[in-house]
Amino acid sequence: MSETVKLTLDEIQELSLTILTKSGFGPDHAQAIADLLTTCQIDDCQSHGLFRLFMCAQTMRTGKVDGNAKPIVAPSDDAVVRVDAQGGMSLLAFDLALPILIEKTRTHGIAAMAINRCFHFSALWPEVESLSAAGLAAMAMVPSHAWVAPAGGTRGSLGTNPLAFSWPRQGKDPFTFDFATSAVARGEIELYRRAGKPLPDGIALDKDGNPTTDPTAAMDGAMLTFGSYKGSALSIMIELLAGPLIDDLTSLESLEFDGGTAGAPYHGEIILAFDPSRFSGGRVAENDARAERLFADITEQGARLPSQRRFAARAQNTARGYVEIAKTLHDDLMALKDQA
Amino acid sequence: MSETVKLTLDEIQELSLTILTKSGFGPDHAQAIADLLTTCQIDDCQSHGLFRLFMCAQTMRTGKVDGNAKPIVAPSDDAVVRVDAQGGMSLLAFDLALPILIEKTRTHGIAAMAINRCFHFSALWPEVESLSAAGLAAMAMVPSHAWVAPAGGTRGSLGTNPLAFSWPRQGKDPFTFDFATSAVARGEIELYRRAGKPLPDGIALDKDGNPTTDPTAAMDGAMLTFGSYKGSALSIMIELLAGPLIDDLTSLESLEFDGGTAGAPYHGEIILAFDPSRFSGGRVAENDARAERLFADITEQGARLPSQRRFAARAQNTARGYVEIAKTLHDDLMALKDQA
Known part of the structure; x- marks a missing residue:
């Protein structure tokens, strides 16, 4: 991560609860989700931490989740x-x-x-x-x-x-x-696409079922x-x-x-x-x-x-009382908070 | 398989029971093993069929198995x-x-x-x-x-x-x-060694922990x-x-x-x-x-x-009432039968 923002555990909770509540989650679900995201952020598990608030909000927008x-x-x-x-x-x-x-x-x-x-x-x-x-x-x-x-x-x-x-x-x-x-998480393919980099071999197929290293073609096709x-x-x-x-x-x-x-x-x-x-x-x-x-x-x-890296992060973040997330993620979360 | 030998299910049983009994297995164990080897041979599962009689005999020779x-x-x-x-x-x-x-x-x-x-x-x-x-x-x-x-x-x-x-x-x-x-079965590495062929990449390490494609070095080292x-x-x-x-x-x-x-x-x-x-x-x-x-x-x-290939073999072998094994394996089994 290049530029980061520090958040205390209370700040993670508050940010999560605000976004979840404004999105339409009742207090019990909002609290359970906020607790889970906090648990993930303490371990620097960025892929399943605050980043998931976008999916939670989007799922609520589909009108299908209660x-x-x-x-x-x-x-x-x-x-x-x-x-x-x-x-x-x-x-x-x-x-x-x-x-x-x-x-x-x-x-x-x-x-x-x-x-x-x-x-x-x-x-x-x-x-x-x-x-x-x-x-x-x-x-x-x-x-x-x-x-x-x-x-x-x-x-x-x-x-x-x-x-x-x-x-x-x-x-x-x-x-x-x-x-x-x-072979990889779907989010990783998106990161390659944003970075304009080709995928490694053996990760994905295009929509015709042929091997591809083009992230956009992979998103339209299938992962392996x-x-x-x-x-x-x-x-x-x-x-x-x-x-x-x-x-x-x-x-x-x-x-x-x-x-x-x-x-x-x-x-x-x-x-x-x-x-x-x-x-x-x-x-x-x-x-x-x-x-x-x-x-x-x-x-x-x-x-x-x-999980050794995750446990090391847990020890460090618990001791210092805050976690770090990418500033770009924080900016996007602030925007989500305003629009949710 | 180049040259093969045909065996009926009765012949598989008889051959297995003879070798197992001469090796020192009592009747209950010999029958259970013979039944399993027959089940595997019906499915053309050569790696776990009659070939395993060598390991059974060798295990008995260790004096550890009852x-x-x-x-x-x-x-x-x-x-x-x-x-x-x-x-x-x-x-x-x-x-x-x-x-x-x-x-x-x-x-x-x-x-x-x-x-x-x-x-x-x-x-x-x-x-x-x-x-x-x-x-x-x-x-x-x-x-x-x-x-x-x-x-x-x-x-x-x-x-x-x-x-x-x-x-x-x-x-x-x-x-x-x-x-x-x-990555592969241990027996496959032995087959590469016998054939004098190098292993694919990413299969094995030598005894110093370095990647190797040499089957002999791999047998002395570790698989991945x-x-x-x-x-x-x-x-x-x-x-x-x-x-x-x-x-x-x-x-x-x-x-x-x-x-x-x-x-x-x-x-x-x-x-x-x-x-x-x-x-x-x-x-x-x-x-x-x-x-x-x-x-x-x-x-x-x-x-x-x-397992689709195995089920196809099961249907064919059951219908025709016999299985085929490599003649080289059959020769070795005949020798084992005499020496066991």
Whole structure:
């Protein structure tokens, strides 16, 4: 970032709440979104921080999202908690069902949360880290809009379909990753376009299904998955588990539902949680040590664990009490605040 | 394959049972392994068919595996079935716990099988397809030996760590994939070495941690994961879920346990199963149709679903009643049969 603006955590909250409220989000949703954006900004996760306010405001402008939706948890006595977001943003639904997921995981050893009928704009790592903070391992998956071609294909069938995972570590930041199964994030292609730079090879197809390095042609065409046919297979698995398994939309259906209004994707989400104590027969300390030995073997050879940069930012920003964002983003947010 | 030999399914069974029995496997293990190898050969899955008899025989020669081990299922009333393979090959343990996993999945919606203390040489797709044949979705993961470097690393910390997934389709072969998270299978590097051909870029490191295209240097060094840091993160997740979560060894520990004896890896395995009926609130038909629309959108654009080649081989080989294997493999198996 060249020129930056410093914001305290209170300032992030105030700016977010103002924009969200003026956009049409009721107080509960506005607070949940503001809290999430703050969490992301503390970690310098710029792609999923305040920048997402534009998508939140745009989604409200589509007239499809309910800014006052009250999620409903379906009663269940099995290991699955189903929560209907009632056409609102996903976060309140997750928050409502989280304690139930934790309880079910401790009871059954493994459990799942299925969120239905939600608009989704957020990073998944804060959710899986809510579970690792409770001593559980967790995996989360969501579809998105069908902008990504399967391996060997010519057009978008799949979403950017992120997969996130978190593993609790005693007295340390968790082992966490959260990555899109597309080769790059869609926002990155836009950054290449603005910079007038060609894309790397193997990232995208044009509208006729031919490989392209032209960002504009890529935005009109489709992205590719990471990791060729393996990444493509993984992306299809995410469609199935976070879509048809839980009675919710695929990325193809989400894009149709959007109807060109450029709102956040509308679909479901699945979160799996695992209780190490139950799975290991109570031998958590011995197995923590085993996991730590693996992490040490990785870092001792100079490799980084995922999220290490994010945790370093968290430590720095928490200590100094402010975060930095690009001045260009801040300018755009000020304009959004005035127009929202 | 240049020159081939035709084998009926009975001949596969007889050859397998003879070699396994002479190697020291008791009748239960020999039959379970022979059945699995037959299943793989019907699908022309050459890498995990009869070829694996060499690894089975070698593992017995290490003196570490128990050819008569009787797996034990731990009683549980939660959603996790734990089965101790008692130091035998993994297959009997899976077979014993499979009906319990299916029952637990139907009861709880989601359930898991943890296999402990097993030697493992087999493909995972037959296991996840056992579950999709019962109408459940399933995911399976295992570590192996620490031959794979993490992204940014210089030496092996991770196994080839396969991930398999299967989704049931009404009246059709399931959607199934089963891939190593290493860039290539270890056997492929050996094939390049034998052929005197250089490896593609980005596959392997030499013993000093430098990129290499020399197959011999790669065998002394480490493989890389597929998909760069994303594949590496996925591989670490598999280590954690199929290792410390379930109180069993990592790939680092498995390689140490092997102590240079070149046996099959020794560790645990985790299998997750999902009941579409419970997750979807009984709306299975509607959601099957949704999944089928996604599959159709993928295949209509000329992309292949994973395992399509395998299912085509299954249909052909089942119809004609025999399979074909390379004559060189058959010659080697005849020699193994005499010496075992």
